[in-house]
Amino acid sequence: MVQSRNARSLIVLVSYHHRNTEKIAQAMAKVLKAEIVKPSEIDPSSLKEYDLVGFGSGVYSAQHDPSIIELAKRIPQVQNKRAFLFTTTGAPTIAMNDEFIKSNHSKLRTILESKGFVIAGEFGCRGWNTNSFLKAFGGLNRGHPDQEDLANAEKFAFSLVG
Numbered sequence: 304m305v306q307s308r309n310a311r312s313l314i315v316l317v318s319y320h321h322r323n324t325e326k327i328a329q330a331m332a333k334v335l336k337a338e339i340v341k342p343s344e345i346d347p348s349s350l351k352e353y354d355l356v357g358f359g360s361g362v363y364s365a366q367h368d369p370s371i372i373e374l375a376k377r378i379p380q381v382q383n384k385r386a387f388l389f390t391t392t393g394a395p396t397i398a399m400n401d402e403f404i405k406s407n408h409s410k411l412r413t414i415l416e417s418k419g420f421v422i423a424g425e426f427g428c429r430g431w432n433t434n435s436f437l438k439a440f441g442g443l444n445r446g447h448p449d450q451e452d453l454a455n456a457e458k459f460a461f462s463l464v465g
């Protein structure tokens with residue numbers, strides 16, 4: 304179920320560590336002509352006004368930010384609505400694959416599916432990580448998201464709207 308570029312789209316974003324995920328969200332928002340909001344800026348019942356809703360954040364303790372999870376729990380049941388999930392992760396290249404990306408999304412995915420959303424796609428890429436002891440070594444994934452990550456995010460967004 305691919306929708307036209309006239310579909311009304313929204314991105315709910317939390318990106319506080321290095322604004323890594325914000326860069327990805329902006330690349331997607333440009334393609335989707337989507338507004339980007341924080342979870343605190345949106346009434347969960349108003350999400351039904353959108354055809355396509357993206358939920359993105361850094362990976363924090365192996366999941367989306369808790370404020371996104373809490374928002375998802377408060378969304379009333381929907382019908383014929385599509386959602387997509389995206390994250391940036393501080394994990395090293397060797398750990399990056401679809402399975403790892405999706406495992407970080409699993410809590411949010413389960414909640415959204417229980418609300419009736421169809422998950423239209425999932426995206427993940429590396430993001431600069433200086434959390435905890437990593438700071439002492441200059442962090443992991445310095446320079447990410449890079450131009451290739453942003454191009455992949457754009458490509459992903461196009462795939463959602465045909």
Ligand SMILES: Cc1cc2nc3c(=O)[nH]c(=O)nc-3n(C[C@H](O)[C@H](O)[C@H](O)COP(=O)(O)O)c2cc1C
Pocket residue numbers: 317318319320321322323324325360361362363364365366391392393394429430431432433434
């Ligand atoms: C409190 C905290 C917890 C984190 N936990 C994880 C984690 O469990 N797995 C992981 O791969 N990266 C983890 N990271 C790294 C972030 O996912 C990564 O740096 C991400 O790109 C941050 O996105 P942001 O700049 O949009 O906030 C964590 C970072 C922070 C600050």
